[in-house]
Amino acid sequence: MEIFQAIRKDHEKQRALMESLIETSGDSEHRKKTFEELKEQLDQHAVAEERYFYAPLIKSDKTIDDARHGIAEHHEIEELVDKIAETDMSSPAWLQTMKTLQERVLHHLDEEEKDFFEHANKVLNDNQKNELADKYLKEMQQ
């Protein structure tokens, strides 16, 4: 497996979790649990992705801007997640901010899958693509 497929699989998990989260309502156990799961997914994915996808991309002039842009978006996403965590689950603001997060994350995932993967595909060799996938998957299992 190449790094692109490994990352894409987790992106799908994030998309599904966010889809299900905007269907939840009020101060419910389901909302709480699903949000915790999403937060964990996003945090863990950002760390593993920065280590085993963005780090090698920073080394090439062709992909350094993508890597910087992606990492900056990880920070924005993290801030939104923190904001939601601090918001009362029973207030309308919770869902509002959750929808903003969904929008931001979907934009980020699309950009990675459509632009960054294409650029990275030219910069990384086959060996690197497989090796990065192994390391990424290992990190995600922890």
Ligand SMILES: [Fe+2]
């Ligand atoms: Fe990312």
Ligand SMILES: [Fe+2]
């Ligand atoms: Fe990602």
